[in-house]
Amino acid sequence: MTTNRQAEAQEPAAPRTAVVTGGSRGIGRAVSERLARDGMAVVVNYASDATAAGETVAAITAAGGRAIGVRADVADEHAIAALFDRAEQEFGGVDVVVNSAGRLALSPVAELDLGVLDALHRTNIRGTFVVAREAARRLRAGGSFVGFSTSVIGTRLPGYGAYTASKGAVEALTMILARELRGRDITVNAVAPGPTATDLFLDGKTPEQIDQLAKTPPLERLGTPEDIAGVIAFLTGPDGRWVNGQILRANGGLV
Template sequence: MSTAPEQQHPRVAVVTGGSGGIGSAVARRLAADGMTVVVHHAGRDDRAREVVAAITAAGGTASTEGADVADEVETAALFDRVEAAYGGVDVVVHTAGIMLLAPLAELDLADLDRMHRVNVRGTFVVDQQAVRRLRPGGALINFSTSVTSLAMPTYSAYAASKGAVDAMTLVLARELRGRDVTVNAVAPGPTATPLFLEGKDRATVDRLASAPPLERLGRPEDVAEVVAFLAGPGRWVNGQVVLVNGGVAR
């Protein structure tokens, strides 16, 4: 049973990147907890509609919204539409992000700039809108990565972009003193999503799967369970980057 403050309205959650592997699992999990879920996409509205269809088939309430998370005008308009449709916002889960890998010496700077725009600026823009609108008892959950501490080769630019997310999360939690809004980040380890598996051969996947003591890759549902806790009953967890990686050593 949730220990979040009682409210007269259904809780409303915006999940950016809600059409992706982890994002869709998060959207379905929050809907299972009784939240109205807005499934954001950045162009693949067909995938977002599939997530909404799965939620509504299970008896939940959901809708789709599209926006470029790094565009402050589009993102503000998205939140305006959500507030107009549902009366407010209680939870924002920012899963949207991209991962482009190469050794630092070989990475195309255009890829660095692209990741910075989506992962850093996009987080800043979404967080800005979120904290301006979240109702008391609300939660903002950003997405980081365990790679910031694992220091895996080829991940330098991606890890750097997520290190910025960590910093924003920790500072923002303290800036919201007195608002009754929690701000945390989850940092998944190797998780079996298309984003993670793309471009990796079987030997690499098997090696990464054997790293945790649980000896498997994470599943999107594993991450979604932690998000649901932070979005609901986990009110005393605030200003944290929560590693969700099955126990992979630093």
């Protein structure tokens, strides 16, 4: 005879839900698809490209997963609150937040257009804070927040001053937020990809520059979005529960 306690133990775990900002293209899409394969319902956030978001959602559902696309500017606190509302309405709550939305602009410091700097920091710094703040308010116990930094913080390549400064803010926030969430069983980490073959990375670079960057890591290749998605899957899955407040440099062996 099965007792109530035995019946409860046999019940499958409730499905988890992930919010992936910038989840329709590049690394974000790979993360969305990987977390869906791992059994999570996924809210695919996008800023403007509804077609790409629809393609990502279609790919997930065609593979048997659950996903919806939600448009929101990550730096707009009202839009992000509405995004989390939608996640809770559709899937019952939020367990994982991956803030992969970001902006890249390259320029020597002496030539930097301050309007470009403001736009970059609005997405990369304000956007990270807005999404992290909502995640801190809404994540359920056992949840995870993952931000995005960059391995250029270590390599210090010329031209990346504005971008790297914005990602330094992400790294500074990571441990502080982890400590602020003490006692809630929520992990907070950041991933710092190295050179990864995405449209964002490849844009504006010559074939020679790309080839040179590909040969820089000891593994002598560019990373793939799937490489980074695998790291995210680890940090947000059961095997990553003891990793907290860390910056994981997924870069093939760069500094």
